[in-house]
Structures are given as structure tokens and as C-alpha cells.
Amino acid sequence: MADPSSCEEAAVAERGLSARGARIAGRGQGLLDEGFALYVGDPFDGDRNPQGILNFGTSENKLCFDLIQERLTKPDMYYLEPHLLQYSDTQGVKSFREEIARFLTEYANAPTALDPENVIVMNGCCAVFATLSAVLCDPGDGYLIPTPYYGGINSKTWLYGEMQPVHVPLFSEVSNEGSRPFQLTIEKLETALHRAQEQDIRVRALILINPHNPLGDIYPAQLLKECLEFAHRYKLHVIMDEIYMLSVYDDTTFTSILSFDSLPDPNRTHFMWGFSKDFGMCGIRVGVLYTRNHEIRKAVNQLAMFHGCPGPVQHVLSQFLSDREWLNNVFFPTNKRRLKEAQNTLVDGLAELGIPVLKSSGGLYVWADFRKFLKSQTFEAEIDLWWKLLDEKLLISPGKAFCCYEPGWFRLVFSDSIDKICLCIKRLQQMLHNKMDNSIPDCSSPTEFEVAETVDEPSANYVNTAVDEVSEGYSNLKKIAVF
Amino acid sequence: MADPSSCEEAAVAERGLSARGARIAGRGQGLLDEGFALYVGDPFDGDRNPQGILNFGTSENKLCFDLIQERLTKPDMYYLEPHLLQYSDTQGVKSFREEIARFLTEYANAPTALDPENVIVMNGCCAVFATLSAVLCDPGDGYLIPTPYYGGINSKTWLYGEMQPVHVPLFSEVSNEGSRPFQLTIEKLETALHRAQEQDIRVRALILINPHNPLGDIYPAQLLKECLEFAHRYKLHVIMDEIYMLSVYDDTTFTSILSFDSLPDPNRTHFMWGFSKDFGMCGIRVGVLYTRNHEIRKAVNQLAMFHGCPGPVQHVLSQFLSDREWLNNVFFPTNKRRLKEAQNTLVDGLAELGIPVLKSSGGLYVWADFRKFLKSQTFEAEIDLWWKLLDEKLLISPGKAFCCYEPGWFRLVFSDSIDKICLCIKRLQQMLHNKMDNSIPDCSSPTEFEVAETVDEPSANYVNTAVDEVSEGYSNLKKIAVF
Numbered sequence: 001m002a003d004p005s006s007c008e009e010a011a012v013a014e015r016g017l018s019a020r021g022a023r024i025a026g027r028g029q030g031l032l033d034e035g036f037a038l039y040v041g042d043p044f045d046g047d048r049n050p051q052g053i054l055n056f057g058t059s060e061n062k063l064c065f066d067l068i069q070e071r072l073t074k075p076d077m078y079y080l081e082p083h084l085l086q087y088s089d090t091q092g093v094k095s096f097r098e099e100i101a102r103f104l105t106e107y108a109n110a111p112t113a114l115d116p117e118n119v120i121v122m123n124g125c126c127a128v129f130a131t132l133s134a135v136l137c138d139p140g141d142g143y144l145i146p147t148p149y150y151g152g153i154n155s156k157t158w159l160y161g162e163m164q165p166v167h168v169p170l171f172s173e174v175s176n177e178g179s180r181p182f183q184l185t186i187e188k189l190e191t192a193l194h195r196a197q198e199q200d201i202r203v204r205a206l207i208l209i210n211p212h213n214p215l216g217d218i219y220p221a222q223l224l225k226e227c228l229e230f231a232h233r234y235k236l237h238v239i240m241d242e243i244y245m246l247s248v249y250d251d252t253t254f255t256s257i258l259s260f261d262s263l264p265d266p267n268r269t270h271f272m273w274g275f276s277k278d279f280g281m282c283g284i285r286v287g288v289l290y291t292r293n294h295e296i297r298k299a300v301n302q303l304a305m306f307h308g309c310p311g312p313v314q315h316v317l318s319q320f321l322s323d324r325e326w327l328n329n330v331f332f333p334t335n336k337r338r339l340k341e342a343q344n345t346l347v348d349g350l351a352e353l354g355i356p357v358l359k360s361s362g363g364l365y366v367w368a369d370f371r372k373f374l375k376s377q378t379f380e381a382e383i384d385l386w387w388k389l390l391d392e393k394l395l396i397s398p399g400k401a402f403c404c405y406e407p408g409w410f411r412l413v414f415s416d417s418i419d420k421i422c423l424c425i426k427r428l429q430q431m432l433h434n435k436m437d438n439s440i441p442d443c444s445s446p447t448e449f450e451v452a453e454t455v456d457e458p459s460a461n462y463v464n465t466a467v468d469e470v471s472e473g474y475s476n477l478k479k480i481a482v483f
Numbered sequence: 484m485a486d487p488s489s490c491e492e493a494a495v496a497e498r499g500l501s502a503r504g505a506r507i508a509g510r511g512q513g514l515l516d517e518g519f520a521l522y523v524g525d526p527f528d529g530d531r532n533p534q535g536i537l538n539f540g541t542s543e544n545k546l547c548f549d550l551i552q553e554r555l556t557k558p559d560m561y562y563l564e565p566h567l568l569q570y571s572d573t574q575g576v577k578s579f580r581e582e583i584a585r586f587l588t589e590y591a592n593a594p595t596a597l598d599p600e601n602v603i604v605m606n607g608c609c610a611v612f613a614t615l616s617a618v619l620c621d622p623g624d625g626y627l628i629p630t631p632y633y634g635g636i637n638s639k640t641w642l643y644g645e646m647q648p649v650h651v652p653l654f655s656e657v658s659n660e661g662s663r664p665f666q667l668t669i670e671k672l673e674t675a676l677h678r679a680q681e682q683d684i685r686v687r688a689l690i691l692i693n694p695h696n697p698l699g700d701i702y703p704a705q706l707l708k709e710c711l712e713f714a715h716r717y718k719l720h721v722i723m724d725e726i727y728m729l730s731v732y733d734d735t736t737f738t739s740i741l742s743f744d745s746l747p748d749p750n751r752t753h754f755m756w757g758f759s760k761d762f763g764m765c766g767i768r769v770g771v772l773y774t775r776n777h778e779i780r781k782a783v784n785q786l787a788m789f790h791g792c793p794g795p796v797q798h799v800l801s802q803f804l805s806d807r808e809w810l811n812n813v814f815f816p817t818n819k820r821r822l823k824e825a826q827n828t829l830v831d832g833l834a835e836l837g838i839p840v841l842k843s844s845g846g847l848y849v850w851a852d853f854r855k856f857l858k859s860q861t862f863e864a865e866i867d868l869w870w871k872l873l874d875e876k877l878l879i880s881p882g883k884a885f886c887c888y889e890p891g892w893f894r895l896v897f898s899d900s901i902d903k904i905c906l907c908i909k910r911l912q913q914m915l916h917n918k919m920d921n922s923i924p925d926c927s928s929p930t931e932f933e934v935a936e937t938v939d940e941p942s943a944n945y946v947n948t949a950v951d952e953v954s955e956g957y958s959n960l961k962k963i964a965v966f
Contacts, residue, residue: 015778016720016751018687021618025782040572058570065565072563080555082548085766087519087541123606123768123791130789134643135504159786160617160643204501237499268499283568283794285606295498299508303642306613306790308606311766313793 024159030151031386031401032057039395046419056424057395059213059364061247061280061415063338067331068280076319084311090304091297092121096314100288103321104273107246108256118290120300121314125243125287126156127307128272132289133161135299136204136237142166142196143205144236146184148367148402148409150213153241157207166203168192169405172369181358182215184223186230193234205237206230211244211254214402214411215367216360218248221255228257232264240271243287244363246278246332249339252361258290267293275317277364279331280415285309286317339364339415346414349425353432357412364415371408373432382407392431394424507642513634514869514884515540522878529902539907540878542696542847544730544763544898546821550814551763559802567794573787574780575604579797583771586804587756590729591739601773603783604797608726608770609639610790611755615772616644618782619687619720625649625679626688627719629667631850631885631892633696636724640690649686651675652888655852664841665698667706669713676717688720689713694727694737697885697894698850699843701731704738711740715747723754726770727846729761729815732822735844741773750776758800760847762814763898768792769800822847822898829897832908836915840895847898854891856915865890875914877907 017025029037035057044052091097097116105114122128137143139162145153146168157163168188172181189206196203208227210219219227231238240257248254256271263269274287286309291297321327343366347357350368357366374381379400386398399409414421500508512520518540527535574580580599588597605611620626622645628636629651640646651671655664672689679686691710693702702710714721723740731737739754746752757770769792774780804810826849830840833851840849857864862883869881882892897904 016619016776017778017782018619018621018624020621021779021782024618024785025778027785036570060569062565062569065568068568069563073561078556078561080552082545083766085548085551085764086543086545087765089523123789123793126788126791135507136499136501138501138503141501155785156788160789281568282570283566285791285793293499295500295508296504299500299504302507302510302638305609305639306606306643308609308768310606310768310793310796313796 027155027158030155032151032397035390035395035397035401038390042393044393044420044423051393053390053393053395054420054424054427055395056413056416056420057397057411059277059413059415060282061277061335061339061364062417063342063415064280064331064335067334071320071323071326071331072316077316079315079319080312084315086311088311090308091301092119092309093311093314093318096121096318099318099321104258104288104290106324108242108258108273110256110258111261114258114290115292118292118297120289120291120297120304121309122287122289122304122307123285123309124276124307125241125272125274126152128274128287128289129153129156129239130160131300131303131307132205132237132239132270132296133157133163134303135296136239137161137163138202140164140202142201142203143207143239144168144189144192144196144203145207146170146182146188148182148214148399148404149207150209151401151403153207154403163204164201165403166192166196166201167403167405171406172409180217182217184219184227186226189227189230203234203236205239207239207241209241209243210257211242211248211362213244213363214365214397215358216363216365217358218252218254218361221253224255224257225260228260228264228269231268235265235268237268237270238265240269242271242273243277245273247335247339247364248362249336249343250361254362267296270296279320284313284317286313342414342416342418342421345418345421346412346424349421350412350428353425353429355428365411365413368410368412369408370410371406374408377407379407386410389428389431392427394427394431510638510641513638515634515880518873518878518880518884521873525876527876527903527906534876536873536876536878537903537907537910538878539896539899539903540880540894542760542896542898543765544760544818544822544847545900546825546898547763547814547818550817554803554806554809554814555799560799562798562802563795567798569794571794573791574784575602575792576794576797576801579604579801582801582804587741587771587773589807591725591741591756593739593741594744597741597773598775601775601780603772603774603780603787604792605770605772605787605790606768606792607759607790608724608755608757609635611757611770611772612636612639612722613643614783614786614790615688615720615722615753615779616640616646617786618779619722620644620646621685623647623685625684625686626690626722627651627672627675627679627686628690629653629665629671631665631697631882631887632690633692633724634884634886636690637886646687647684648886649675649679649684650886650888654889655892663700665700667702667710669709672710672713686717686719688722690722690724692724692726693740694725694731694845696727696846697848697880698841699846699848700841701735701737701844704736707738707740708743711743711747711752714751718748718751720751720753721748723752725754725756726760728756730818730822730847731845732819732826733844737845750779753779762803767796767800769796825897825899825901825904828901828904829895829907832904833895833911836908836912838911848894848896851893851895852891853893854889857891860890862890869893872911872914875910877910877914 039053039055042052043049044054097119100119101114101116104110142164143157144166147170154165170182170184174181193203228238242256245256257269258271271290272287275284276282289300347366350357355368355370357368360366370385371377373385382398382400389396397411399407522536522538525535526532527537580602583602584597584599587593625647626640627649630653637648653665653667657664676686689710711721725739728739740752741754754773755770758767759765772783830849833840838851838853840851843849853868854860856868865881865883872879880894882890
């Protein structure tokens with residue numbers, strides 16, 4: 001029998017990569033990255049490339065650049081002292097960590113002041129995932145994660161950490177009153193954990209995203225507590241990704257893990273947040289890990305040298321966070337209003353096309369049900385629809401990119417200008433209603449929404465078809481002013 | 484027999500770390516990091532902490548902050564467009580990569596224009612080492628590296644990459660005419676490689692630092708070519724660390740690997756450079772990998788998401804590199820003059836104390852021979868001397884931190900103000916001449932320098948006792964104006 005490892009090595013040696021390097025190079029792009037790469041090759045621009053790809057797939061908040069620009073160009077930002085250009089604490093500049101601790105204490109509603117010594121600053125939450133994977137797990141170890149979930153976590157935990165996801169599949173069907181579509185329960189966590197154990201996968205962690213990506217909903221405090229207790233029972237670490245913590249745009253109460261008076265297992269509970277989403281600064285590359293576990297901080301700090309942030313950027317963001325008056329009176333209220341208006345516009349437009357969405361409260365996207373537009377209820381049909389939309393120069397994100405177990409769901413980002421949202425709806429309309437073949441049922445009537453029909457209490461449910469809110473058709477959407 | 488792995492795992496589980504995490508956390512700090520941590524706890528400040536630790540151990544260029552500050556605060560730097568705050572190419576912003584390619588083509592004297600597609604931008608050269616380690620090697624693989632060498636490479640290649648160094652020991656003794664102290668030869672590389680092979684270590688790469696750290700000398704073009712041919716014979720990758728490429732302060736010709744018309748194995752030859760040393764911006768965290776190997780770029784680019792640089796920083800540094808008039812007429816000439824003056828001042832001061840140094844041409848430090856001050860010719864005595872100097876509030880770097888095989892050598896950074904250099908000499912003098920016990924020979928006479936005596940041709944040798952250049956004593960050093 002041929003030795004596969006030596007065959008692999010021979011092929012790899014030719015290219016100069018190690019076996020590990022070949023695995024890294026050979027790992028296919030996720031669908032989110034693939035979509036983004038297509039967009040980058042032909043980006044929409046109202047003036048220069050109006051036929052280019054509209055990007056409603058990448059989760060960026062483009063609604064508040066005017067505010068951010070105004071604040072980042074104030075005189076207090078123009079400060080350059082030698083220490084900012086020299087080596088500094090790899091954990092993060094102390095004054096910046098202090099500012100972050102104060103900020104999170106206030107905005108995450110912590111019962112007592114957070115300790116700056118528990119804060120580690122890194123160049124983005126990708127780096128937080130990479131370092132935690134390396135120090136919490138050994139290669140091949142697994143982490144529980146409810147599906148659908150932001151698919152980028154797969155590569156962020158695998159590339160350096162070689163961890164594998166253990167899915168906790170959730171479905172849209174609502175089985176009993178008080179339940180929601182894609183409802184997480186402790187029973188489902190238990191089932192997934194035991195299945196993994198049967199497969200000899202050592203599960204080391206539970207990853208939760210709150211506000212959820214891609215669902216856009218928020219974990220109730222009680223469920224969070226139960227999840228923490230479940231993790232404690234099995235000595236699992238909990239990695240709590242709250243990157244959208246301050247992008248809650250309705251009146252739902254958001255509960256941060258940092259707000260609990262006590263945690264079942266504080267040494268295994270780790271929080272992450274960053275500037276990318278809540279401040280619309282994906283390009284600034286700053287993420288934060290908060291953990292009380294001294295040993296884990298020590299290990300992560302060894303790796304932090306690979307994930308450092310520029311001194312001047314740490315200074316600028318310290319100033320930024322410290323301006324509470326501006327944050328409280330200008331930025332957050334305006335951002336919330338704009339998010340809500342943009343979300344309404346997209347949801348209304350989708351409703352006009354017969355596309356229901358899950359009721360959402362936080363994040364920058366909605367989770368939309370395109371099942372009736374699939375030729376068959378398969379992922380092949382989902383990806384086929386995705387490509388057809390790309391042909392129409394519209395990028396949205398298929399459920400497969402989120403490891404969803406139910407084909408036909410798509411994530412659409414709404415945090416962009418009204419003009420672009422309208423064009424998104426127009427392109428969707430063209431593709432779905434003008435170009436789809438006759439096998440697709442007529443979907444002009446909102447009463448046909450499958451998900452809406454399965455929900456018992458429309459006023460409290462998590463599926464919002466927005467039908468009753470649609471007072472104007474798509475042709476009038478452009479008149480809605482967001483800002 | 485007890486199973487050590489299960490014992491380890493039990494201990495580890497208690498702390499919540501994986502076995503890998505425990506190895507990472509348990510890895511001791513290198514001596515350079517240890518020294519820096521001591522300094523950070525009690526840093527010298529002329530006004531606020533004049534009895535604090537003087538840092539001549541950390542390789543930073545503190546001579547040009549005035550120039551850098553002036554340039555970085557010009558109006559062209561104050562530009563903030565949405566794309567700089569959004570996701571961009573993880574390989575680096577295209578316009579920045581183009582600027583880097585133009586810059587390196589010119590300053591590394593490349594025969595044809597470098598290709599921006601071969602440039603990968605990362606947050607510092609630590610990240611370049613981490614990613615190359617991960618994609619060129621498998622855990623346990625080795626890399627050849629002549630000793631002494633910058634010891635930080637050990638952790639940068641081990642923490643994620645799990646590579647191990649295979650030393651090529653070099654010594655100060657000069658065996659024949661035309662040879663230099665710490666001379667690298669191909670024979671020594673061959674010997675080290677074969678020894679590693681006998682130990683079943685799979686050697687995958689050769690790492691060279693040019694200008695050398697800590698020796699401060701420069702590889703002659705012919706030796707470089709021979710090293711590349713050696714590596715090609717054994718299918719080794721060559722990682723060429725040229726981080727001090729533009730910090731050459733005498734008339735020695737520096738040959739960058741990028742300047743060769745052809746390379747024996749271009750697909751296994753990788754170049755790195757960054758802004759930390761040549762522009763005195765360690766805190767800006769920007770490093771560059773240049774490699775023509777498409778497969779390796781593909782693999783490194785997968786990891787580059789963990790090592791991204793902020794968009795605004797990439798913009799600022801693009802502007803910075805593009806200002807050739809300022810670089811050529813202001814920055815580089817001034818920086819070179821200041822480096823040379825500071826180096827002279829330190830070398831003269833050391834000569835006054837009877838401390839010879841290796842003749843150096845590039846980098847920010849000298850390699851100084853403290854052997855006659857050791858109680859015994861052992862590393863214990865070297866570290867003992869290091870601690871005694873720290874008691875005197877002076878941080879320099881012992882040879883052990885560079886894996887030197889000969890005890891008694893120290894690296895002293897000179898790229899600091901004349902005042903501080905004078906204080907460094909003063910503290911050295913106090914410790915070596917006033918406090919050392921009588922077992923140390925009298926070293927007031929420069930004629931006793933051992934290394935100087937072993938060299939045949941003083942005019943061409945690589946050991947510069949600087950004795951003949953010393954026209955003024957230490958007491959006059961403060962009068963020398965650097966800028």
C-alpha cells in the first residue's frame with residue numbers, strides 16, 4: 001500500500017511547503033471570503049462602477065463614518081510621543097487597557113469595576129480566537145457551537161489552533177409555545193456534547209455569539225446562565241463573542257456576560273469584543289479579550305507579540321473611548337437610529353418581495369428566508385441561487401456559509417445607505433421575480449410565508465415578515481430618509 | 484510507570500490550559516524579555532527617575548524621533564476615507580504594497596522592479612517569522628542559524644511554529660589570515676546540518692540576519708551567494724532577515740538578497756524587512772515579507788488575517804515611503820550621521836574602560852568583549868556580571884541571550900542620546916572598576932585586549948578596540964554633539 005504521508009510530502013516538498021503549510025494553503029476559502037473576493041474584484045461604485053457588485057454580504061457598519069471621521073480628526077488625536085513608537089507592553093498599553101476596562105464596566109453594565117490587568121489588546125478578534133484556540137485546546141479538540149453561526153470562526157480556530165467545531169444544530173421549526181425559531185436549549189447542547197464524546201472528540205469549549213451572528217437575536221439572561229452552568233458541569237471553557245454588544249437597535253434588553261454578579265466558572269469564562277462592528281472600524285484591527293484566568297492570560301500574552309496594535313492607534317482609541325459625552329449624546333443614539341432605519345428599510349423591501357426575516361434586535365444583518373425560491377430544498381439549490389444573485393451583481397451570504405442545517409436561509413447586511421439598500425431590493429426583485437423559472441411558486445402574496453404561518457403569536461414571535469408595516473411599495477423606498 | 488502525559492494533563496486541566504497552552508505558558512521568558520520587563524518596572528527618566536534602569540539592552544533607534552514626528556504630522560498624513568476603516572486585502576492594502584515594492588526596489592538595489600504581488604504586509608516581523616514557521620515547517624523541524632544570533636527568533640519560530648534552532652556555533656578566535664572573529668563558513672553550515680541529521684532533526688531552513696544582530700557586521704556578497712548555493716544543494720529555505728538594511732552607518736557595501744541578478748533557488752528564498760529599526764518605529768508594528776513562491780504566499784495569506792495592520796497606518800506609511808526627497812535628503816543622511824556619532828561615542832567610552840568591541844557597520848549596537856571582567860570563563864559568571872550591572876541600574880544584553888557559545892560577550896545598543904551613553908559608561912565604570920573584586924585583572928591598559936592581540940591586520944580586522952581613536956576621556960564625552 002502506498003504511504004499517503006510520503007506521497008503528500010513529496011508533492012509538498014516540490015512546492016516548498018511543509019505538510020502543515022500544505023494543509024493551510026489547501027484549506028478552501030469559506031463562502032464569506034469567496035464572496036468578498038468576488039466583490040473586491042468588481043466593487044459597486046455609484047459613479048465609477050454602477051454595474052459592479054453590491055456587497056450586502058460583508059458585515060460592516062457603513063452608517064456612521066461621518067461621525068467617526070469627525071471625532072478621529074479632532075485635535076486631541078494628533079499626539080505623537082516617542083513612547084507610542086517604541087516597544088511597549090504586548091498585553092496592550094496600560095492606559096488603553098485602563099480605558100477599555102472603564103468603558104466595558106459602564107457599557108457592559110458590570111456590577112464592579114473591571115480590572116485592566118484582565119484586558120488583553122490584540123489586532124482584532126481573529127487574533128483573540130487564534131490565541132484562545134492555541135492555549136485552551138490541543139490539535140483536534142472540539143468546541144460546541146450552535147448552528148447557524150458566523151462561519152469565519154471555523155478558520156480562526158483551525159488555522160493556528162487546529163480545533164474543530166462540534167455543531168449544535170438548530171432549526172427554524174417552532175415546536176411549542178414560547179419557543180422561537182433556531183432556539184438553543186441545554187438539551188441540544190447535551191446531545192451534541194455526548195455525540196462528540198461518542199466520536200472520541202475531546203470537547204474543550206463552548207462558543208456563543210451574542211448578539212447572534214447571523215440570527216441577529218439576543219440570548220435571554222436566563223438561557224445564558226443555563227449555558228454557563230452547563231459548561232461548568234462539563235468543565236468547558238465558554239468563549240463569549242460580544243462583538244455586536246453595542247449594535248442593539250431595538251428595546252430588547254441585552255445581557256453581557258460581564259454584567260453577571262457571579263459566574264459559575266469565572267476561570268473558564270472568556271469575553272471578547274472589538275471596535276470593528278460597534279464603531280464601524282473593521283479596518284482599525286483592534287480586539288479585546290477579557291479573562292480572569294491568570295494562567296490563560298500568561299499563555300495568551302506569550303502569543304500576543306504576534307498580534308500587537310500600533311501605539312498611535314492605541315492612543316487614538318483611548319481618546320475615543322474616553323469621550324463619554326460624545327459617545328452617549330452623539331454617536332450611540334445616532335448610530336442606533338440609523339441602524340433601525342436601515343434595518344426597517346431592508347426588511348420592508350424584502351417583505352414586498354415576499355421574503356420573511358427572523359425578528360432581530362442586534363447586529364448589522366437580518367436572517368432571511370429564501371426557501372420558497374429554491375428549486376429544491378437542498379444546499380445545491382441554495383448555492384445555485386447565491387450564484388444567480390451574484391450574476392445579478394448582488395452579494396449576500398448563503399446559510400451554508402454559517403453551517404446552517406436548513407437550506408434556503410441567507411444573511412443580508414443592512415448597515416449601508418438607503419440608496420444601496422434600494423438597489424439591493426431592485427436587483428433581488430429582478431432576479432427572483434423576472435428571471436426565476438416557473439417552478440418557483442408565485443410569491444407576491446405575503447400570506448404564503450411559510451415561517452410566518454408556523455408561528456403562534458405573531459406579536460411575540462421571532463419571525464417578522466414586516467408585512468403589516470409595509471405601507472409603501474419598493475418604488476417609494478428611496479423617499480425614506482435615514483440621515 | 485506513571486504516565487507523564489496524563490500527569491501533565493491533570494495539572495493543566497486544573498488551570499484550564501491545554502497541554503499546548505501549558506507549554507506556551509511555561510516557556511520561560513528569554514533574557515532579552517526578562518531584561519526589558521525589569522526596565523519597564525523602573526525606567527530611567529532624567530527628570531522623574533534619574534536612578535532608574537538605563538536601557539541599553541533593547542534594540543530601538545531613539546535618535547530620529549524629531550524627524551519622524553515632523554514628517555508624520557504633516558498635512559498629507561491627516562487623511563481618513565471610509566475604505567481605510569473597512570475590511571481590505573489581508574495581504575496588505577494594494578497601494579501600500581506597491582509603494583513598498585518601489586521603495587525596496589530602490590533601496591535594496593534590485594536589478595528589476597519588485598512585484599507588489601510578492602509583498603505581504605504584517606504587523607511586525609514577529610508575525611513574518613510566525614507565519615513562515617507555520618507554513619515552511621512541521622512541528623519539531625529545525626532551522627540552521629549561526630550563533631550568536633538575536634535570541635527572540637527562538638520564541639518567534641516556536642510559539643506557533645514549534646520549530647527548533649540548529650546552531651552553527653561561531654567563535655571569536657581568528658584562525659587564519661583574512662578571517663574574522665565569529666566568521667561563518669559553508670563548512671560550519673555543513674557540519675551543523677549533518678550533526679542535526681544524525682540526531683534525526685529534519686532541517687527545513689537557514690535563517691540569516693544581515694546586517695547581523697548582535698554582531699553588527701555585514702555579510703560579504705560572496706559569502707551570501709555561497710550560503711544560498713549551500714541552501715539550494717540541500718533544498719533548504721533561506722529566511723533572510725534584513726530588518727537593519729538601512730541602518731548601515733559606515734562605508735561598507737551592504738548587499739541585500741534582493742539585489743542579486745539571480746538566485747539559486749528563488750522559490751525557497753524569502754526576504755523580510757520592517758519599519759521598526761530603520762525608521763525607529765518599533766511601536767508601529769509593520770513588517771514585510773517578500774517571496775516569489777506563490778504557494779507559500781497563498782499559505783501565509785491564509786494566516787495573514789491574524790496579523791493585519793490598520794488601514795490608516797498603511798496609508799500613513801505609504802505617504803512616508805513615497806517622500807523620497809525627504810528620505811534621501813533629510814532622514815537617511817541625518818540618521819546615518821547620528822548613528823555613527825552615537826556609535827563612536829559608545830565605542831570610545833568602552834575603550835576607555837578597556838572593553839573592546841567587534842568592528843561593526845550596521846545595526847544599532849556593538850558586540851563588546853567583557854571576558855576579562857568575568858570571574859571565570861563561564862556563562863554563570865556572565866549572568867552574574869549581567870545582574871551586577873542591573874544592580875547598578877544598567878541593562879545591557881548578555882551573550883547567552885544570543886545563544887553565544889563563548890561566555891563574556893555583551894550587546895550594547897548605542898542609538899540613544901549622548902547624555903544617556905555617557906551615563907551608561909559612568910555606571911559601567913563604577914561597577915567594573917570600583918566594585919569588582921581584586922580577582923579581576925587591571926584593565927586600564929588597552930594593550931591587554933585579548934581579541935585585539937589575536938588579530939593579524941589591525942587595519943582590516945573586525946575587532947575595533949577604538950583605542951587609537953580615543954582622543955578624549957570619558958569626562959569629555961558629554962561635550963560631543965550628536966545633533
